[in-house]
C-alpha cells in the first residue's frame with residue numbers, strides 16, 4: 001500500500017522523536033512492502049517563528065491531503081508570554097477543529113518492565129489496561145461566548161461549556177464501539193449532579209446504550225472518577241468523557257503508569273486523516289541533545305498503522321518490538337537512574353528496528 | 357464562651373457521625389468551660405422527604421442564626437432519580453450560595469498509622485501535608501445561562517463558567533493567607549492555555565501576589581496538577597483553584613491518603629457562619645448500623661473550633677486525641693480488614709473522649 005503521512009515535528013524534542021518515527025516507518029515499509037511518503041509541515045512555536053501563525057494555511061493543506069498526521073510536540077517557554085491567540089497550543093487546537101478530530105484515544109497500559117517506576121503500589125497497577133475516549137472538539141475548549149466583560153472589580157471572564165446531542169452521540173458511540181472491540185465495559189464520566197451539559201450527556205449515553213445491549217456500562221461522577229483512577233485503576237476498561245474532564249483524567253491516568261515517556265495517543269475524525277502524537281510534551285530542557293525517548297512516538301505510529309491504515313499485523317509487530325526492547329533492559333535517560341546504561345534516541349530507535 | 361451550632365445530620369450515616377460530634381463537643385465544653393448549644397435542621401434527602409425541599413427555609417434560618425454549621429452528609433440512591441432541582445445535592449449547593457461559603461478548605465494529611473492503606477508507595481506519600489483552597493460559589497456551578505436549547509439532534513445543553521475579578525481576588529487572597537500562616541508556598545491551578553476565565557484568574561493571582569512578597573507562588577495547569585498530585589504530592593503546600601477544578605483535584609488528593617474516612621473540610625464565608633463537614637459521603641450501605649467512622653467528622657469539629665471559634669488550644673487537643681487513638685491501634689471497619697479488632701462508631705467516639 002501507498003500512504004502519505006504529514007509529519008509535523010513541532011517544537012522541543014518533537015523533531016528528534018519524529019525522525020525516529022520516519023526511520024521505523026521506512027523499515028516497516030520495506031518489511032511489508034508499503035510505501036510511506038512523508039510531507040513536512042510546521043506547527044506551534046516553530047510556525048510562529050517562521051510565519052507569525054501557529055497553524056499556517058500550508059500546514060493545514062498538507063494535513064488535509066494526507067492519509068494521517070504525525071505530530072511531535074508543540075510549545076516551550078520561548079512562546080509562553082505571547083498573547084493567547086498566538087500561542088503554540090492555539091495551533092494544535094486549531095488543527096483539531098479544522099480536521100474535525102472529535103475522538104481522542106488515550107490508552108493507558110503498564111509495561112511490566114517499567115511497573116516499578118509507578119508512584120502507585122505494584123498490586124494497584126498490575127494489569128492496568130484502559131483507554132480514555134475524550135471528546136476533543138467541543139465543550140469549554142470551543143464554546144462561545146468566551147470573553148471579558150465589564151471593568152474594574154466587576155470585570156467578568158466567561159467561557160461556555162456547550163454540547164449538542166449530535167456531538168455527544170458520536171463520541172459516546174465511539175466509546176461503546178471500543179468497549180465492544182475490547183470485549184470490555186464502558187464508564188461514562190460526567191458531573192450530572194451539577195451540570196446541565198452532563199445531564200444531556202447522561203441521557204444520550206442511556207439512549208446510545210440501547211444499540212449495544214451486550215456492553216455493560218455505568219455512569220460515574222468526575223470527582224469520583226479522579227479518586228477511583230488512583231484507588232483502583234483496574235476497574236476501568238473504556239472511559240468516555242467530555243473534553244475538559246478528559247484532559248484532566250487522561251493526564252492523571254497516564255501518571256499512574258509512571259512512564260509518561262511511553263504513552264501514545266490518537267485523535268480521530270469522522271472520515272478525514274487522524275492525528276497521532278506522543279502524550280509527553282516538547283521537553284525543552286532536553287531538546288536537541290539526542291536523548292529523548294522515542295517510544296511514545298513509536299507507539300503512536302503503531303496506533304496510526306491500526307487506526308489510519310488498518311495495518312494491524314504491522315502494528316502488532318511494532319508494539320511487540322517496543323515491548324521486547326524494554327524486556328531486554330534497554331532504557332533511555334527518562335526510564336532509568338543508571339547513567340551508564342542509557343541509550344540515545346537513535347540507539348533506542350535502532351534497538352526497535354532490530355527487534356522488528 | 358457560648359456558641360450556637362447548627363447541626364444538619366442529613367442522610368445515610370450523617371446522623372451517626374453528627375451524634376459523635378455533639379458528644380465530643382459536649383466533652384470539650386466541659387473541659388474548657390464553653391457552652392455549645394445545638395440546634396437541629398434538615399438538609400438533603402431527609403428534608404425532601406419531610407418538606408419536598410432539599411433546603412427548607414427553616415434550615416436556612418437556623419444556619420444563619422448560628423455561629424457555625426456542622427453537616428453530616430447528604431444524598432442516597434432513594435433520591436437519585438428525582439429531577440435536578442429536587443435532588444439532595446441541590447440543598448447543599450443552595451446552602452453554599454445562601455451562606456456565601458466561597459472558600460472551601462480541604463486539608464490532605466497522612467496519618468502515619470494509616471499510611472499503609474494508601475494506593476501510593478510509601479516513599480511518595482510520606483509527609484504529605486497540603487491544603488486545597490477551592491472556590492465554592494462561582495464558576496460552572498452557578499454561572500448563567502445553564503439551559504437546554506433547540507430540539508432533536510441539534511438540541512444543545514449549556515453551562516457557563518464565569519468569574520468576576522472580585523470573586524477571584526477574595527479566594528486567591530485566602531490562598532495567600534493560608535500559605536502565609538503555614539509558612540509555605542502557593543500553587544495556583546488553572547487552564548490558562550485554553551480558558552478566558554483562567555487567564556483572568558492568572559492575572560489576578562499575579563496582582564494579589566504583590567501584597568505577599570514573601571510567599572513564593574507558581575501557576576500550574578490543571579492537567580499537570582492532576583499528574584503531579586500522583587507523581588509527587590509532597591511538592592504542594594497550599595493549592596488554590598476554581599470550583600470545578602477544585603472538586604476534581606481535592607477528591608483525587610484525598611484518595612492518595614487512602615483514608616477517605618479521615619478527612620475533614622471547612623467552607624468559609626466573608627463574615628457569616630462557616631460550614632464544617634467530613635468529605636466522605638452518606639454511605640447508604642452502612643447507614644444505621646452504628647459502624648461508621650466518626651473521625652472525619654471529629655476532624656471537621658477541630659476545624660470548626662479553629663476557624664469558627666478561634667479555639668486553637670481546644671482544636672489541638674482534639675486533633676491530638678484523634679491521632680492518639682489511631683496510634684493506639686483503634687480502628688473502625690473502614691480502616692482495617694481485621695474484623696475482630698473493629699470498633700463501632702460509639703466505641704471509637706469514646707476512645708477519642710478518653711484520649712482528650
Ligand SMILES: CC(C)[C@H](C(=O)O)[C@@H](O)C(=O)O
Nearest residue numbers: 089090092093247549550579
Ligand atoms: C496543549 C493543550 C491545549 C492540550 C489540551 O488541553 O487539550 C493538551 O493538554 C492535551 O491534552 O493535548
Ligand SMILES: CC(C)[C@H](C(=O)O)[C@@H](O)C(=O)O
Nearest residue numbers: 193194223445446448449603
Ligand atoms: C455533591 C456535589 C454537588 C459536591 C460538589 O461537586 O461540590 C461534592 O462533590 C463536593 O465536593 O462537596
